[in-house]
Amino acid sequence: LPEVASSRQRILEATYACIARWGIFKTTVEDAAREAGMSRASVYRHFPGGREELVAETISWEELRFFTRLYDELHDAPTLVEVLERGLPFAHRAILEHEVLQRVLETEPETLLPKLTVDVTRVTALISGFLLPYLSGDRLAPGVELREAADFLARMVLSYITSPGRWDLEDPVQVAKLVRTELLAGILAGPQR
Amino acid sequence: VATVVSRVATPCAGMIDNETDIAILFHGMGTLQLKLVDVRREQPIAPQRVRIADAANRCVARRGVQKTTVDDVAREAGCSRATVYRTFPGGKEEVISAVVDTEVARLFSALAVSMGEADDIEDALVVGMVCAATAIGEHEALQYVVTNEPGALLPHLCFAPLGAVLERVCEFAVPFLARWMDPNQARRVADLATRMVLSYLATPALGIDLTNEQTTRRLVATFLMPATRSTELPNTELNTEVPNSELPNSELTGLSI
Numbered sequence: 298l299p300e301v302a303s304s305r306q307r308i309l310e311a312t313y314a315c316i317a318r319w320g321i322f323k324t325t326v327e328d329a330a331r332e333a334g335m336s337r338a339s340v341y342r343h344f345p346g347g348r349e350e351l352v353a354e355t356i357s358w359e360e361l362r363f364f365t366r367l368y369d370e371l372h373d374a375p376t377l378v379e380v381l382e383r384g385l386p387f388a389h390r391a392i393l394e395h396e397v398l399q400r401v402l403e404t405e406p407e408t409l410l411p412k413l414t415v416d417v418t419r420v421t422a423l424i425s426g427f428l429l430p431y432l433s434g435d436r437l438a439p440g441v442e443l444r445e446a447a448d449f450l451a452r453m454v455l456s457y458i459t460s461p462g463r464w465d466l467e468d469p470v471q472v473a474k475l476v477r478t479e480l481l482a483g484i485l486a487g488p489q490r
Numbered sequence: 491v492a493t494v495v496s497r498v499a500t501p502c503a504g505m506i507d508n509e510t511d512i513a514i515l516f517h518g519m520g521t522l523q524l525k526l527v528d529v530r531r532e533q534p535i536a537p538q539r540v541r542i543a544d545a546a547n548r549c550v551a552r553r554g555v556q557k558t559t560v561d562d563v564a565r566e567a568g569c570s571r572a573t574v575y576r577t578f579p580g581g582k583e584e585v586i587s588a589v590v591d592t593e594v595a596r597l598f599s600a601l602a603v604s605m606g607e608a609d610d611i612e613d614a615l616v617v618g619m620v621c622a623a624t625a626i627g628e629h630e631a632l633q634y635v636v637t638n639e640p641g642a643l644l645p646h647l648c649f650a651p652l653g654a655v656l657e658r659v660c661e662f663a664v665p666f667l668a669r670w671m672d673p674n675q676a677r678r679v680a681d682l683a684t685r686m687v688l689s690y691l692a693t694p695a696l697g698i699d700l701t702n703e704q705t706t707r708r709l710v711a712t713f714l715m716p717a718t719r720s721t722e723l724p725n726t727e728l729n730t731e732v733p734n735s736e737l738p739n740s741e742l743t744g745l746s747i
Contacts, residue, residue, distance in 0.1 A: 392649075402649060407641030410648050414640070417693050441712060445695070449713050452689040453682075460652035462681060479682050483716030 305343050307333045312355040317397045321352055321408045356412050357419075363391065364423055377431035377485070381454070381476040382469070388458040389466040417455070425451035438486045446484045453480055538577050542567045543588040551630035554639050555586060589631070597625050598662050605663070611670040612715055615683055616707045618663065622687050623700035647688065659684045671718060679718050686714065 311333035315324040326348050330340045344350045370387055374380040392398065401409045425447040432447055457464060457475065465471050545567035549558040560582050564571045578584040604621045608614035626632060635643050645651060660680045667676035686709070690700050699705050 406645035406648075410644035411640040414644060414648070414692070421693065438716075445697075445712075448695055452693075453685060456685040456689060459649050460656070462653045462656045463677075479678065479717045482719070483713045 304333075304335065304339065308335065308340055308343055308351070309355050309358045312351050313359060313397070316352070316355065316401065320401060320405050321412075322405055324348075324352065326351060353412055353415070356409075357416055359397075360413075360416055360420060363395070364420070366391065368427065371427075377428070377436070378476060378481065380428070380431060381450075381480060382472055385454070385458060385472055385475070386466045386469075388454075389461060392458060421448065421451045421455060423451075424454055428454075432484070436485055438484060441484055450480060450484070538573070539588060540592060542569070542574055542577055542585060543592045546585045547589050547593065547631050550586075550589065551634055554634055555642050556639060558582070558586075560585070593629065593632070594658075597622065600625055601662070602666070605666040608666075611667065611718055612707070612710060614666055614670075615679070615710050615714055616703060618666075619683060619687050619700055619710065620703050620706050623691055623706075626691060627701055652688075656681050656684055675718065679714070682717055683710075683714060 308329060312324065312329040315328045315332055319328070326337055326340050329351060330337045333340070340351070341347065344354065346353075367384065367388055371380055371384050374383055425444075428450050429443070429447045432443055432450075437443060437446065457466070464475055466475075542563060546558065546563045549562045549566050553562070560571055560574050563582075563585055564574045567574070574585065575581060578588060580587075601618055601621050604617040605614045608617055632643075647655060660677050663680040663683075664673055664676045667679055670676075671679070687700060690698055690709075697705065698709055700709075
């Protein structure tokens with residue numbers, strides 16, 4: 298079983314390397330097999346759906362690596378405010394500095410984005426699952442439903458880190474304002490409510 | 491009718507075509523009508539552009555952007571290919587971009603009517619979001635593209651390019667919201683509301699239907715209204731005890747499978 302896992306891993310890494318070099322459109326099963334030092338047949342054994350499946354799985358795999366890095370960076374944050382105030386700039390910077398993502402966004406957005414958006418539900422669930430413990434207990438404003446609030450936060454976090462618009466997420470003052478007004482004002486309990 | 495026209499005319503001005511056309515609304519007989527008027531001549535301009543754009547809109551609703559040709563559009567509009575090219579020298583690309591402009595103008599016009607009649611900020615946000623969600627959901631051409639040609643649409647709505655969309659929506663919405671708050675705050679609220687509409691339309695959440703006024707009002711009251719009031723967060727949260735957050739395993743497996 299470990300061997301299965303590691304050859305699957307090797308194929309995903311190889312496919313990612315091919316996409317980084319040539320983009321999504323030009324990457325074939327042969328390329329991935331050659332890069333992984335395996336036969337076409339072995340690649341098909343792990344990914345019977347061929348190229349389409351291979352590309353989709355590689356994108357999900359890299360997404361997971363991305364959010365695992367985010368988790369490693371933030372899991373020791375003591376409060377929700379701190380998670381968001383540290384997390385928004387870190388995640389946004391990580392997106393901007395993600396060379397492969399930025400290159401593919403520039404050259405093949407019409408190919409990449411439909412594949413990325415397929416995963417939005419899972420990514421939102423991942424973020425809201427991480428935020429949920431910070432919201433539980435008596436921290437919520439009256440009438441706010443825990444899961445709905447976590448889901449709302451996850452959606453908005455995803456929106457602001459991918460497209461900050463006019464917000465400058467490098468500016469701690471702006472980030473503090475974004476977190477405390479747009480994101481949390483309605484969610485957290487406070488004396489004025 | 492006269493009040494509605496004067497109230498909405500300014501925010502709509504120039505939405506159709508910055509050079510020549512001014513969109514003016516008539517809200518009569520229970521239906522919305524959009525009429526193009528060249529105010530300098532004070533008479534209707536040749537509706538050729540809109541007629542061709544509407545024909546192209548119907549073609550896209552049936553076959554999508556990719557398969558729609560200038561011939562299809564000409565046939566649908568009941569004119570010659572030459573007329574299409576005379577009106578839109580850039581050909582198909584320019585026709586499609588005219589469809590987008592026309593439909594955005596229609597959406598803004600409908601929003602202007604509903605938001606212009608709102609009595610308070612919560613109402614303005616709720617009716618605006620319901621109106622936008624309904625128009626988007628019922629738009630056949632847009633829905634065809636969403637389902638069958640997402641690659642043509644998503645590059646405008648994801649990552650940095652969304653900024654331009656937010657700018658355009660905010661530019662439209664700020665004058666309406668600024669009746670109750672200062673323009674800078676109105677802009678931030680419009681920005682947040684737009685993100686909410688896009689997110690909940692793209693990936694629906696259980697129990698939240700933005701075309702339904704009741705659920706939208708609850709969403710707005712819970713998450714959006716506090717952002718219109720609050721300038722800072724209560725201090726209590728800052729000292730709250732450390733929770734133990736974990737990356738949920740089920741989600742991990744879900745992503746890696």
